[in-house]
Amino acid sequence: xxxxxxxxxxxxxxxxxxxxxxxxxxxxxxxxxSFIIRFFKESFSTPFExxxxxxxxxxxxxxxLLLVSVTGFITGTVFTKQSRPSLSAFGAASWLPSxxxxxxxxxxxxxxxxxxxxxxxxxxxxxxxxxxxxxxxIDAMEVSATNPFKFLVVxxxxxxxxxxxxxxxxxxxxxxxxxxxNVHSNELTSFTSFFISAFxxxxxxxxxxxxxxxxxxxxxxxxxxxxxxxxxxxxxxxxGRAANLAVVFSMFLIFVEELLIVQVLNNFK
Amino acid sequence: MNKENxxxxxxxxxxxxxxxxxxxxxxxxxxxxxxxxxxxxNIAILGRSGSGKSVLIKIISGLLKPDGGLVKVLxxxxxxxxxxxxxxxxxxxxxxxxxxxxxxxxxVRENLKFPLVxxxxxxxxxxxxxxxxxxxxxxxxxxxxxxxxxELSGGxxxxxxxxxxxxxxxxxxxxxxxxxxxxxxxxxxxxxxILKVQQDYKTSSIIITHDLTCAKTTGNKVAVLSEGKFLxxxxxxxxxxxxxxxxxxxxxxxxxxxxxxxxx
Numbered sequence: 001x002x003x004x005x006x007x008x009x010x011x012x013x014x015x016x017x018x019x020x021x022x023x024x025x026x027x028x029x030x031x032x033x034s035f036i037i038r039f040f041k042e043s044f045s046t047p048f049e050x051x052x053x054x055x056x057x058x059x060x061x062x063x064x065l066l067l068v069s070v071t072g073f074i075t076g077t078v079f080t081k082q083s084r085p086s087l088s089a090f091g092a093a094s095w096l097p098s099x100x101x102x103x104x105x106x107x108x109x110x111x112x113x114x115x116x117x118x119x120x121x122x123x124x125x126x127x128x129x130x131x132x133x134x135x136x137x138i139d140a141m142e143v144s145a146t147n148p149f150k151f152l153v154v155x156x157x158x159x160x161x162x163x164x165x166x167x168x169x170x171x172x173x174x175x176x177x178x179x180x181x182n183v184h185s186n187e188l189t190s191f192t193s194f195f196i197s198a199f200x201x202x203x204x205x206x207x208x209x210x211x212x213x214x215x216x217x218x219x220x221x222x223x224x225x226x227x228x229x230x231x232x233x234x235x236x237x238x239x240g241r242a243a244n245l246a247v248v249f250s251m252f253l254i255f256v257e258e259l260l261i262v263q264v265l266n267n268f269k
Numbered sequence: 270m271n272k273e274n275x276x277x278x279x280x281x282x283x284x285x286x287x288x289x290x291x292x293x294x295x296x297x298x299x300x301x302x303x304x305x306x307x308x309x310x311n312i313a314i315l316g317r318s319g320s321g322k323s324v325l326i327k328i329i330s331g332l333l334k335p336d337g338g339l340v341k342v343l344x345x346x347x348x349x350x351x352x353x354x355x356x357x358x359x360x361x362x363x364x365x366x367x368x369x370x371x372x373x374x375x376x377v378r379e380n381l382k383f384p385l386v387x388x389x390x391x392x393x394x395x396x397x398x399x400x401x402x403x404x405x406x407x408x409x410x411x412x413x414x415x416x417x418x419x420e421l422s423g424g425x426x427x428x429x430x431x432x433x434x435x436x437x438x439x440x441x442x443x444x445x446x447x448x449x450x451x452x453x454x455x456x457x458x459x460x461x462x463i464l465k466v467q468q469d470y471k472t473s474s475i476i477i478t479h480d481l482t483c484a485k486t487t488g489n490k491v492a493v494l495s496e497g498k499f500l501x502x503x504x505x506x507x508x509x510x511x512x513x514x515x516x517x518x519x520x521x522x523x524x525x526x527x528x529x530x531x532x533x
């Protein structure tokens with residue numbers, strides 16, 4: 001009888017752990033929902049933290065500018081270089097500027113900028129707020145009659161949400177410059193004819209969808225970083241975990257959003 | 270500094286706790302705590318690690334919500350206040366954290382300026398700078414004004430943490446283990462500062478500590494917390510004349526040689 005009893009005990013433990021895991025998942029989901037609702041409520045209530053929002057905008061731009069410049073330039077150059085043989089095989093090398101502009105403006109610039117920002121800014125927000133949480137700096141702010149959610153969370157989420165479209169436009173521009181240099185060095189195409197050809201295939205809708213994606217990715221990176229940092233626990237280990245989860249969640253969600261947004265926006269043709 | 274010099278207003282109750290309860294999961298940290306603190310009074314709360322001392326002052330400052338009981342601070346029920354009223358009440362409560370909790374991305378000046386400019390928007394730059402200089406002089410650290418928290422010693426951090434709360438001129442001070450991790454001489458300096466704050470700023474204070482010298486020096490009353498309740502509240506001599514083993518253990522560790530095991 002004993003082995004049977006043990007087996008049933010193990011099954012019960014497994015069931016308990018599974019149900020606890022499911023409960024935990026829904027609890028986390030509810031906490032995240034409450035966090036986002038609180039963000040919207042606090043965003044529209046006075047006083048506004050303009051100075052801190054501007055400081056954070058500057059920090060987001062300053063932290064990511066060099067990285068997005070380099071990666072944007074490399075992406076534009078490499079993508080052009082890799083696409084040339086395929087297009088040339090069909091005698092369509094003249095389509096290179098159009099192909100590159102569509103790829104960079106519609107997908108690559110928002111995605112690359114978002115991934116760089118998730119790694120650089122998202123992890124930084126997670127670690128910074130996590131560290132403030134575990135060293136009681138957030139509590140200190142609260143007891144000195146300052147709303148830490150508004151000062152730390154709202155300002156950071158707004159800053160990265162509004163800076164992302166700017167960074168995406170900049171990355172697209174740098175990427176296009178990389179593509180132009182490659183095309184110019186191979187086909188001797190002039191600057192004007194390259195950009196005329198490139199923008200022939202781009203519509204306002206494409207730029208709008210790119211900027212819309214940038215807003216969504218920025219919001220996602222901000223929420224993931226702030227949520228993980230603001231609720232960090234367990235000392236320095238918790239700080240590392242917050243930074244790590246901020247990056248993992250935002251990167252995962254960015255790809256999911258990319259898929260969803262492309263599906264939705266393609267229906268507006 | 271002498272705690273006997275202060276005037277305690279026996280009629281005015283600044284903190285009143287009745288049957289206060291707080292649990293975390295299955296652990297009942299506070300299980301019916303009662304306490305009354307009068308204006309101008311310092312109460313030192315002693316207890317083992319994890320006995321709920323810090324939880325108690327976090328409930329008083331509104332950082333944690335109690336599960337049951339009454340928490341009245343300056344005549345207001347803390348857990349029933351809306352956000353706006355709670356913020357207004359918090360301006361009258363200073364909280365000195367165990368870890369000092371200085372904003373590590375800001376200099377000492379910015380740490381002191383931060384709560385002041387956010388809560389006293391009517392002050393001009395000169396008034397803000399004067400307030401910072403004055404409070405730094407009070408804690409004896411005017412030379413640290415441009416230093417970063419990482420450049421300060423443990424004792425300096427504690428004193429700057431206290432200065433940051435004093436700049437808002439609170440009526441109540443809550444000290445969470447003000448002397449923990451400090452050398453004896455710095456402990457004496459911090460104890461003297463607590464008394465100076467009581468006398469100069471006319472505050473009433475709760476001092477959470479394990480350090481009996483701190484409790485004896487700074488507390489007009491001492492309260493011993495054990496298993497979620499106060500075992501005894503009274504003057505230092507009243508409390509430590511008790512035969513209660515738990516209370517004796519505290520005294521023996523601090524003031525006698527009984528705590529040293531002779532293994533020779």
